[in-house]
Amino acid sequence: MSNPELPVVLGRARDAVTPALRAALDTLSAELQPMAAYHHGFAAADGSPTGGDGGKGFRPALAVLSAEAVGGRTEDGVPGAVAMELVHNFSLIHDDVIDNDTERRHRPTVWSLFGVGAAVIVGDALLVLAQQVVLDPAKVLGLGRAAADAGSAVSRVADATAAMIAGQALDMAFESEERVSVARCLEMEAGKTGALLGCAASIGAVLCGAPGGTVSALDRFGVELGLAYQAVDDLLGIWGDPATTGKPTFSDLRQHKKSLPVAAALEGGERGAEELAALLRRSELAEADLGRAAVLVEECGGRAVATEQAKLRLESALGALASASLLPGPASELVELANFVVERQF
Amino acid sequence: MSNPELPVVLGRARDAVTPALRAALDTLSAELQPMAAYHHGFAAADGSPTGGDGGKGFRPALAVLSAEAVGGRTEDGVPGAVAMELVHNFSLIHDDVIDNDTERRHRPTVWSLFGVGAAVIVGDALLVLAQQVVLDPAKVLGLGRAAADAGSAVSRVADATAAMIAGQALDMAFESEERVSVARCLEMEAGKTGALLGCAASIGAVLCGAPGGTVSALDRFGVELGLAYQAVDDLLGIWGDPATTGKPTFSDLRQHKKSLPVAAALEGGERGAEELAALLRRSELAEADLGRAAVLVEECGGRAVATEQAKLRLESALGALASASLLPGPASELVELANFVVERQF
Numbered sequence: 113m114s115n116p117e118l119p120v121v122l123g124r125a126r127d128a129v130t131p132a133l134r135a136a137l138d139t140l141s142a143e144l145q146p147m148a149a150y151h152h153g154f155a156a157a158d159g160s161p162t163g164g165d166g167g168k169g170f171r172p173a174l175a176v177l178s179a180e181a182v183g184g185r186t187e188d189g190v191p192g193a194v195a196m197e198l199v200h201n202f203s204l205i206h207d208d209v210i211d212n213d214t215e216r217r218h219r220p221t222v223w224s225l226f227g228v229g230a231a232v233i234v235g236d237a238l239l240v241l242a243q244q245v246v247l248d249p250a251k252v253l254g255l256g257r258a259a260a261d262a263g264s265a266v267s268r269v270a271d272a273t274a275a276m277i278a279g280q281a282l283d284m285a286f287e288s289e290e291r292v293s294v295a296r297c298l299e300m301e302a303g304k305t306g307a308l309l310g311c312a313a314s315i316g317a318v319l320c321g322a323p324g325g326t327v328s329a330l331d332r333f334g335v336e337l338g339l340a341y342q343a344v345d346d347l348l349g350i351w352g353d354p355a356t357t358g359k360p361t362f363s364d365l366r367q368h369k370k371s372l373p374v375a376a377a378l379e380g381g382e383r384g385a386e387e388l389a390a391l392l393r394r395s396e397l398a399e400a401d402l403g404r405a406a407v408l409v410e411e412c413g414g415r416a417v418a419t420e421q422a423k424l425r426l427e428s429a430l431g432a433l434a435s436a437s438l439l440p441g442p443a444s445e446l447v448e449l450a451n452f453v454v455e456r457q458f
Numbered sequence: 459m460s461n462p463e464l465p466v467v468l469g470r471a472r473d474a475v476t477p478a479l480r481a482a483l484d485t486l487s488a489e490l491q492p493m494a495a496y497h498h499g500f501a502a503a504d505g506s507p508t509g510g511d512g513g514k515g516f517r518p519a520l521a522v523l524s525a526e527a528v529g530g531r532t533e534d535g536v537p538g539a540v541a542m543e544l545v546h547n548f549s550l551i552h553d554d555v556i557d558n559d560t561e562r563r564h565r566p567t568v569w570s571l572f573g574v575g576a577a578v579i580v581g582d583a584l585l586v587l588a589q590q591v592v593l594d595p596a597k598v599l600g601l602g603r604a605a606a607d608a609g610s611a612v613s614r615v616a617d618a619t620a621a622m623i624a625g626q627a628l629d630m631a632f633e634s635e636e637r638v639s640v641a642r643c644l645e646m647e648a649g650k651t652g653a654l655l656g657c658a659a660s661i662g663a664v665l666c667g668a669p670g671g672t673v674s675a676l677d678r679f680g681v682e683l684g685l686a687y688q689a690v691d692d693l694l695g696i697w698g699d700p701a702t703t704g705k706p707t708f709s710d711l712r713q714h715k716k717s718l719p720v721a722a723a724l725e726g727g728e729r730g731a732e733e734l735a736a737l738l739r740r741s742e743l744a745e746a747d748l749g750r751a752a753v754l755v756e757e758c759g760g761r762a763v764a765t766e767q768a769k770l771r772l773e774s775a776l777g778a779l780a781s782a783s784l785l786p787g788p789a790s791e792l793v794e795l796a797n798f799v800v801e802r803q804f
Contacts, residue, residue, distance in 0.1 A: 141624040143631045206582060210575035229556035229630060232578055236552060237623045239582065243589060243616040247609070263593065263609035270589040277583045278487035284575060285489045 119452050121445045125173035128186050129193045132253045136194050136245050139252055147234045151222050171196040171312040178330050179316030181442035189316030191249040196312040198242035199273050205235040218358055259319040272311035279303025286370040297375040301342045309338035329436035336429035340454045343422035346371040350406055362402040377414030384408045426454045465798050467791045471519035474532050475539045478599045482540050482591050485598055493580045497568050517542040517658040524676050525662030527788035535662030537595040542658040544588035545619050551581040564704055605665040618657035625649025632716040643721040647688040655684035675782035682775035686800045689768035692717040696752055708748040723760030730754040772800045
């Protein structure tokens with residue numbers, strides 16, 4: 113399937129959020145700001161502006177729509193949108209250190225350009241800035257006063273970030289395990305990817321003082337959508353086109369990642385599972401081994417499980433959304449965005 | 459001067475705070491908890507308990523006293539005390555990565571034992587846990603409900619953490635600069651050390667809903683005390699006894715740190731300053747060079763400036779404290795603690 117058309121909300125949210133995100137980064141000290149601007153694509157390595165727009169902005173779009181869906185204005189969701197983008201980018205900068213990745217979005221990663229110490233400290237700075245943006249948008253963004261529910265919003269940001277960190281730690285632990293059950297793999301993905309999307313899909317509503325039931329339904333929508341998104345990511349990590357993904361072929365297999373298709377294939381217990389496990393025990397896999405491993409993952413049902421998971425989680429996300437009392441316009445944009453995210457690139 | 463007697467508040471605060479700190483760490487996931495417990499000295503590298511009590515606990519004592527000084531109970535200050543300890547330890551774990559330090563408190567650092575990636579993620583986890591402890595002490599610590607002013611307290615924690623991170627980034631930038639002015643050095647130390655002590659010395663009062671003027675005075679007390687503390691630390695970093703400090707002789711000179719005595723000596727502009735600058739340009743200094751550099755720092759007035767700074771900042775801290783309306787018992791314990799911190803080991 114070709115890529116579906118870009119939902120208009122992505123552009124609309126980017127227009128509303130990018131200036132605020134830039135303003136937030138501009139409050140960082142002179143040592144930190146250039147590295148943060150580089151990572152976000154707003155500046156080149158030498159500090160010169162790039163005219164970058166901050167990327168596709170899937171999380172900010174969710175945050176803005178979640179404000180609009182409960183009757184709030186776009187700008188009511190902006191502090192939450194900026195916070196989500198900052199937490200997401202903090203995690204990317206630190207994950208690149210952890211995974212020793214030298215490239216992201218076809219550019220050198222922060223640590224490979226400025227050093228590991230610099231990447232650690234700039235990631236830390238973004239994490240704290242995310243909290244400040246929600247607690248005091250006037251000071252950081254020059255926007256109006258903090259929402260009445262800023263305390264509740266910042267609690268949700270902290271809880272989602274903690275869950276994301278725990279998920280990342282679990283993912284790191286998987287690297288030294290030979291087999292990972294599908295259940296633990298999904299637990300990891302719910303933390304690493306689901307928690308922050310749940311927060312993004314509900315934080316605008318929280319900032320607008322929406323009722324608890326509506327907030328919970330939006331959070332559930334985001335968590336389930338995150339699991340669908342991650343299942344697609346896991347499929348692309350093995351069978352994605354390098355031209356589209358920007359990663360090498362069989363990327364996740366090269367890195368011995370216990371992603372969902374691999375976990376499911378190994379758990380399947382079929383004959384090929386033993387051969388796959390033996391291949392993955394090798395410290396480095398040759399190109400031919402990678403191709404064989406991908407075939408084995410598919411033969412053992414791993415591809416089918418992940419494909420099914422993406423469909424089921426999307427259905428579940430849309431079910432959660434339908435259970436909430438939302439304004440029809442923004443609700444249908446949330447549906448469009450969810451479908452887009454899951455249908456991309458396969 | 460020999461070490462003065464340990465203020466009783468340190469033991470009292472430790473008894474109140476350590477169980478809560480342990481409870482907070484126990485909420486971390488199974489992958490993160492053992493590394494966090496190791497860093498805090500509660501567990502050995504293999505996870506077995508050490509009976510450690512969490513260290514001298516200077517920041518928690520400030521936090522607890524700041525609650526008591528405005529008429530609160532010890533336990534009212536505990537969530538703030540735990541948060542300060544968590545933020546402090548997050549920064550130590552990441553600083554050890556940044557500085558490539560293999561030992562802390564005579565034990566291997568987290569990164570040198572578990573790897574850089576593990577140290578990055580466990581530091582991240584402690585930073586977020588600090589926020590959660592203040593926002594929801596019931597969930598994390600099993601203590602009572604969040605204070606009415608939890609939102610204000612968590613804002614102060616975020617602002618102090620951001621200032622600390624900016625100070626650390628400035629300190630890192632100094633490494634590649636040949637000279638650093640005394641003014642910039644003090645700016646760096648106000649961020650790196652002062653901000654968190656200001657937060658520690660006021661957070662208990664914030665959690666008890668104390669008036670703004672009282673909170674500001676306590677914050678000022680902590681910031682000034684932090685600058686006094688750092689001046690002493692800088693003196694010990696050059697002339698401290700390795701048996702007491704646990705660091706090698708001339709430790710800061712070995713690492714080319716632009717600490718206050720060095721900055722003042724280089725800025726003094728006296729004849730020895732050129733020789734000192736030339737020595738510090740060498741990538742590695744021999745033992746004889748280190749001894750000579752220490753003599754030059756002293757001859758150029760760097761030791762006197764830092765000694766004077768410690769005295770002046772302590773006076774200023776005590777002045778700020780005297781300006782606040784505080785209960786006399788806890789206030790005199792704050793004075794005792796401040797004197798102890800500045801008089802240690804010289």
